[in-house]
Amino acid sequence: MTQFIKGQWVPGLGHDVTSKNPATNEVIWSSKTATPEQVNTAVDAARDAQFDWFMLGFDARLAIVEAYRTQLEENKAEIAEVIAQETGKPQWETATEAGAMIGKIGLSVAAYNKRTGYSENDIPAGRAVLRHKPHGVVAVFGPYNFPGHLPNGHIVPALLAGNTVIFKPSELTPKVAELMLKLWEKAGLPVGVINLVQGELETGKALAAHPQIDGLFFTGSSRTGHILHQQYAGEPGKILALEMGGNNPLIIKGVENTKAAVHDIIQSAYISSGQRCTCARRLYVEKGAQGDALLELLASAVKQIKVGAWNAQPQPFMGSMISEVAAKGMVEAQRNLLNLGGESLVELTHLEAGTGLVSPGLIDVTNVIELPDEEYFGPLLQVIRYSDFDEAIKLANSTRYGLSAGILADSREDYDYFLARIRAGIVNWNKQITGASGAAPFGGVGASGNHRASAFYAADYCSYPVSSVEADVVSLPANLSPGLSL
């Protein structure tokens, strides 16, 4: 029973699917996909539930969302364990993901009030009132890398605003989604307010193309996001929020504390085995002795990064990648860069056949004439040596993406210069470029998004403003317009 449709757990009527622990290849979940007909039923259920959910009012909706928070708190250890088992991320890391899911409730309430909510201003003989209304029925598509936190970041604000939801998680993380829905059910969510449809492309396509969807909130690859963007062309009435990938640059310039810089680089490029949209992919290091020393220390530290299963003790820094296919994809990406003239500083290797376990890689691509502008979604950092700062910034900006970017530099002037010129939605100074705050907007420009930032600004795409000019009774104005007499 893996689909949650109209308040009932029902079996999928499509084909068989399984989910595996990528560190051991052990099957941890199996089921059948939701068919397009089941997607229709889910959308109908969400439509039937929507007006009553909205009319409950914010406080009553919030009470249910708060009950969900209690469920998250009480089941935090289980959530962290299921995420770890299904994604391969180490437990220390998935504990922070479970914590972020809990934190999302308070942040979403604050964002609802600050970004949307209700306000009024007195005007002559009346008032101007601003309210926000939900779009209606929205679809939420989640990625595999944060299978709890990122869909949660769409679902919670969508529900608070009064929308109803059909959630289509990544086919690689169905077990996490099932657990989330069980917690919503326990929180007492009314029938039809959230529906879960599990499946692959067929399920996703049926949902995205459904005529009764008022909006689609997507976090995933740029490739899929672009398909959805084309699909929604000519549909101005539907809200589409796309949170996509990046080919993120990190520049190093004039840093005294090399060890600290190496730490920030590792946290930027290798956390979550490089499977974060914010991860640094391109590292710009000045030519010369200082840059050489930094790279030497970096290569040595990268070689020492511990990789292991999600539950290994002591805990590794990097867990498994999501699948063996993803691991092989990274080996292939490295091979391509070597063929183009790259020089391996630390080789990325597939550690164990049948698993997603890879060691982190570092590759110097300074001599590659045409560096592919691709997001290699794994632990492979490309190094580019530069001669002057303007060149580094120009190279950093030579991407169609624009999600995150950073500079490690002891000079504030250098940061200001970089900040003014770099094109990205998240720009950090002397901090890792991963681990964005949910109290800030989160989104990129270019091929990284469609200007619908998420996190604190998710409230914005979950409702539309309704402006009213109101008076309690119909009254004649003190002065009539010229040419009128009554």
Ligand SMILES: NC(=O)C1=CN([C@@H]2O[C@H](COP(=O)(O)OP(=O)(O)OC[C@H]3O[C@@H](n4cnc5c(N)ncnc54)[C@H](O)[C@@H]3O)[C@@H](O)[C@H]2O)C=CC1
């Ligand atoms: N900007 C952001 O906030 C974030 C972006 N990402 C990006 O997500 C990617 C990794 O996640 P993945 O799960 O591989 O993304 P993906 O694009 O493969 O899948 C995302 C979702 O879309 C569905 N889907 C795929 N093709 C579809 C189609 N043609 N029609 C409808 N639905 C379809 C999938 O089943 C899944 O639910 C990376 O590129 C990463 O950078 C990940 C996390 C955060």
Ligand SMILES: O=C(O)CCC(=O)N[C@@H](CCC(=O)O)C(=O)O
């Ligand atoms: O949505 C939020 O609350 C903040 C955004 C966030 O958590 N970003 C993380 C993960 C994004 C990813 O999947 O790569 C980050 O910046 O590391």
